[in-house]
Amino acid sequence: MRKHENTMKQSKLYDEAHRRMQELEKIKQVKEAAVLNAPPGKIHITNSGNHSKFYLRREKTDTTGEYISKSDASKLKPYLQKYYDEKILKIINQEISILETLLKKSHDFIKQIQQTYSNLPNDAKKFINPLDMSDEDFIDYWQSIPYERKPIPDYIPFYETKNKERVRSKSEINIANALAEHGIPYKYECPLILKNGTKIHPDFKVLNIRERREVHWEHRGMMDDKDYAKSAVLRLKNLMQNGIFLGRDLIITEETSANPLGTDEIDAIIKKYFL
Numbered sequence: 001m002r003k004h005e006n007t008m009k010q011s012k013l014y015d016e017a018h019r020r021m022q023e024l025e026k027i028k029q030v031k032e033a034a035v036l037n038a039p040p041g042k043i044h045i046t047n048s049g050n051h052s053k054f055y056l057r058r059e060k061t062d063t064t065g066e067y068i069s070k071s072d073a074s075k076l077k078p079y080l081q082k083y084y085d086e087k088i089l090k091i092i093n094q095e096i097s098i099l100e101t102l103l104k105k106s107h108d109f110i111k112q113i114q115q116t117y118s119n120l121p122n123d124a125k126k127f128i129n130p131l132d133m134s135d136e137d138f139i140d141y142w143q144s145i146p147y148e149r150k151p152i153p154d155y156i157p158f159y160e161t162k163n164k165e166r167v168r169s170k171s172e173i174n175i176a177n178a179l180a181e182h183g184i185p186y187k188y189e190c191p192l193i194l195k196n197g198t199k200i201h202p203d204f205k206v207l208n209i210r211e212r213r214e215v216h217w218e219h220r221g222m223m224d225d226k227d228y229a230k231s232a233v234l235r236l237k238n239l240m241q242n243g244i245f246l247g248r249d250l251i252i253t254e255e256t257s258a259n260p261l262g263t264d265e266i267d268a269i270i271k272k273y274f275l
Helices: 013-037 073-118 135-144 170-181 226-241 263-274
Strands: 042-048 051-057 066-068 186-188 204-208 213-220 250-254
Touching (some): 051 073, 066 073, 170 204, 204 263
Parallel strands (some): 213 250
Antiparallel strands (some): 042 051, 051 066
């Protein structure tokens, strides 16, 4: 099968602009409330060399104002804060307006680029290496890549997911079913070739749709067995030596016979890393 490689990297611009917009909206609410609750009138500042003087203008028609000494901090402070907050609000509103335009326009262009590929017939898509594709197209492509699962011996108890896949434990059923229910694409025991040529089969290879990258999910189900625990530690070391680190590229869940993995824990992990 043709390997797909986007020549256009996933942009963080949209996510960062959205995050910035949310932050600015919160600040705007705080500053608007502060200005509304500030005492009436405006401070006027004059500068002469390194010295400043402050005059309170209570009415818009006031062109001079009441002089406030710098030593009168309790009276001067709220007016200077109001003076600052009003200037900040003006800047924030300008940035919000620009971000609103950016978010709308950038989203439109991203959709147009992705849709150009989506609108092609399936028979044509296989001949094209697109700049970008929609999440739906990317999921279809990722799931269509064939792989050989690790065989499960007959002596291992039969466990089957809702997707009719055979897995090795009840906890793996819960993980697989939870991923499927949340619409998170995954592959069970998909082979991973390490730098030294060794082939291993992490329990799940999960697609982070938002970031278009793969995350390995290892479930360690017999941590009260000393030999199993020792092997699990060595496996983690091997993964780290191959650039696969816990927290970004790797998720690990554990259980013992007395402390099984809960479905609430699985849902919390999925929401944290994939939703």
